[in-house]
Amino acid sequence: MLLALPGPAFVLDTVRLDNGTVLDAFALTANPNATRLPRVLLNRAQEATDLAGEHHTVRTASSIWDASLQLARCLERQHDRLDDPDLAVADKHVLELGAGSGLVGLACAAFGARSVTLTDTASVVASILEPNRQLNPALMPYVSCTALDWLHQERDRQLVPNAIDVIVAADVVWVADLVLPLVRTIRALASASTIVLLAHQTRSAQVDEVLFAALAEAGFVATPVASITMHPSYMKPGIRIVKFRLGGSVATL
Numbered sequence: 001m002l003l004a005l006p007g008p009a010f011v012l013d014t015v016r017l018d019n020g021t022v023l024d025a026f027a028l029t030a031n032p033n034a035t036r037l038p039r040v041l042l043n044r045a046q047e048a049t050d051l052a053g054e055h056h057t058v059r060t061a062s063s064i065w066d067a068s069l070q071l072a073r074c075l076e077r078q079h080d081r082l083d084d085p086d087l088a089v090a091d092k093h094v095l096e097l098g099a100g101s102g103l104v105g106l107a108c109a110a111f112g113a114r115s116v117t118l119t120d121t122a123s124v125v126a127s128i129l130e131p132n133r134q135l136n137p138a139l140m141p142y143v144s145c146t147a148l149d150w151l152h153q154e155r156d157r158q159l160v161p162n163a164i165d166v167i168v169a170a171d172v173v174w175v176a177d178l179v180l181p182l183v184r185t186i187r188a189l190a191s192a193s194t195i196v197l198l199a200h201q202t203r204s205a206q207v208d209e210v211l212f213a214a215l216a217e218a219g220f221v222a223t224p225v226a227s228i229t230m231h232p233s234y235m236k237p238g239i240r241i242v243k244f245r246l247g248g249s250v251a252t253l
């Protein structure tokens, strides 16, 4: 099933390379001395190819969605003001689910993460994530890209690292039938010490209900990130960041 999502509203800077290519640029603003590069470059000029059997197009994945900008800017602020130590990614092993363009994960690498694993479906990894990783050579030693399809998580999760401190995911839930595969994937990856940071944009109250109930059933306890901790320039009705960690009783999914 393909579902057209209303497009992103927040705008990134752009840079034009010598060869005329125009790239998106996520400029780092907080504590530049502690970062690995001045800006993360992304190329979203992808063909709007329909991916048969998937829930999206390459255009959906290569767009830079508003929730991902809020999450990246919120994490960036933690360099300067540790409102919430759970949001500090420096020296952590980070994995991004449904990474799309890879903005959040690449930004985590720029903020000093020890390692970042960018994941999405195999076609998105090949056509968007790996090219975007290579646009940022200073981050390449810290970043790897791996196919992790939630519909095949039992197969694909063998390829991702075991020790994950922080799982990040932005705007990954918009249809109900992706919820259980996604929650099973998060459950399979998380250990007792893992923090899951979900930047969520509400698109359907019904889907949200299914999502939060499934996470609770999987044993995750939710804590909303305070709005004072979020980035004021990237606030939007319907977007919130919720932290999850294992702690509740676990049902079989």
Ligand SMILES: C[S@@+](CC[C@H](N)C(=O)[O-])C[C@H]1O[C@@H](n2cnc3c(N)ncnc32)[C@H](O)[C@@H]1O
Residues within 6 Å of the ligand: 055, 056, 060, 061, 062, 063, 064, 065, 066, 067, 068, 097, 098, 099, 100, 101, 102, 103, 119, 120, 121, 124, 148, 149, 150, 151, 169, 170, 171, 172, 178
């Ligand atoms: C709305 S986009 C968000 C992309 C990016 N996180 C952002 O916020 O800019 C949803 C992402 O979920 C990914 N996705 C959808 N179904 C998936 C699946 N079964 N397994 C892994 N990723 C999936 C899509 O490829 C896409 O990158």
